Amino acid sequence: MGKITLFTVLLTILGFAGFSQQKDFSALVELAVTIPVQQTKTIEQLSEYIAAHAETTPDRLRMIYTWLAGNINYDVERLRTRKHFKNDEEKIARLLADRKGVCEDYALVFVAVCKRLQIPAYLVVGYTRQAGEIGSLPHGWCAAQSDNEWYLFDPTWAAGYVGEDGFQRRFSARYFMVQPQKMAATHMPFDPMFQFVSHPLTAAAFISGEMEQRAGFFNYRDSLKVYEIQDDISRGEAVARRIENNGTGHSLIREQLKYVKMEAKLNKEQQRLNQLTEVSELFKSGIEQYNRFIQYRNRRFRPVKSDDELRLMVAIPYDYVQKAKTILGSIDMRDTQVTETVTVFKQSLTEFEGKVREQQRFIQSYLPKSMAARNQMLTR
Secondary structure (H helix, E strand, O other): OOHHHHHHHHHHHHHHHHHOOOOOOHHHHHHHHOOOHHHOOOHHHHHHHHHHHOOOHHHHHHHHHHHHHHHOEEOHHHHHHOOOOOOHHHHHHHHHHHOEEOHHHHHHHHHHHHHHOOOOEEEEEEEEEEOOEEOOOOEEEEEEEEOOEEEEEOHHHHHEEEEOOEEEEOOOOOOOOEOHHHHOOOEEEOOHHHHOOOOOEOHHHHHHOOOOOEOOOOOHHHHHHHHHHOOHHHHHHHHHHHHHHOOOOOHHHHHHHHHHHHHHHHHHHHHHHHHHHHHHHHHHHHHHHHHHHHHHHHOOOOOOOOHHHHHHHHHHHHHHHHHHHHHHHHOOOOOHHHHHHHHHHHHHHHHHHHHHHHHHHHHHHHOOOOHHHHHHHHOO
8 A cells, every 4th residue: 555545544544533532542543554564464463463552352343443444455356256265264364465355354354353362253244234225245244242242343344335446445433343233224134143132123124124123032142152152053053043033035034044054954964974984983993903802812812911901802892882872873863865874884883792792791701710711711
């Protein structure tokens, strides 16, 4: 960015310093927009710089927001081509390297820096209203917690707008640390939990503009606690239920719901695959341990092992079988193909378990006997 452009941006952003009558933020804002490029190559560097120059959570949030809005250009070309990246880490890395991105990228960086600074934060995905019209594309913004209260931020809209001549930078403080009730005028999350209110706005109310129509009581704080500890499958299913319950009266909502359900389905399939792979590995290990014992028995237990070692040799394959059976019992059986595979595994494990128990019974009978009786048992 050239000196003239930087000066212009600074003049615009310094208006942000008047956001509060209680504190002069001009120095902090200027510092945020002029963070040295070499300190913004990674999330770690950017976070360390902000932590070193801002002490309170609001000030750190202000620096993140201001840096993004003042330095990152909206990637109009990517919006047009819909280029995809393999994961969030790659999106973040590209934004930091290229100094441009789409709304999701702005929000991902914001959230990543927050988390690095131990500030609870979420990426929020939804749709928006501008000039009385619902936007044609999904949008991403962010939420962060300060003093146990949730606030919303949109660094993308804060950076400027896309016009006929491409991206035009126009900094705005309007979307910094916005109270949830106020943000609902323009931003509607697909998942109503991310409205952060006890009586969420319904999708129908947001779409129609009748903002007084709200759902019944919703304990979003408890839901957030559950959300944090859920696995990907349970979380996806819960998100889908909340989206459906809040209304699906727009194509963007239906597309998101379809995506969430598909992702949950794929996660389930991956979980089942992982479980079956683990069962297979346990079965294989059990067979290896069993064969090792049989070979040792065929050598008439030479070289000599202690009684405890003999017990362990037949206990290990049995333990492998029990672990495999436990995993099989936890697999979702609603998929016909999975049911067939699980049935085959169960039959094979049952057969193998019988062989292992036979050897356990042999050891139980063998160990109490005298050396002469033991030798006689081994020569039968």
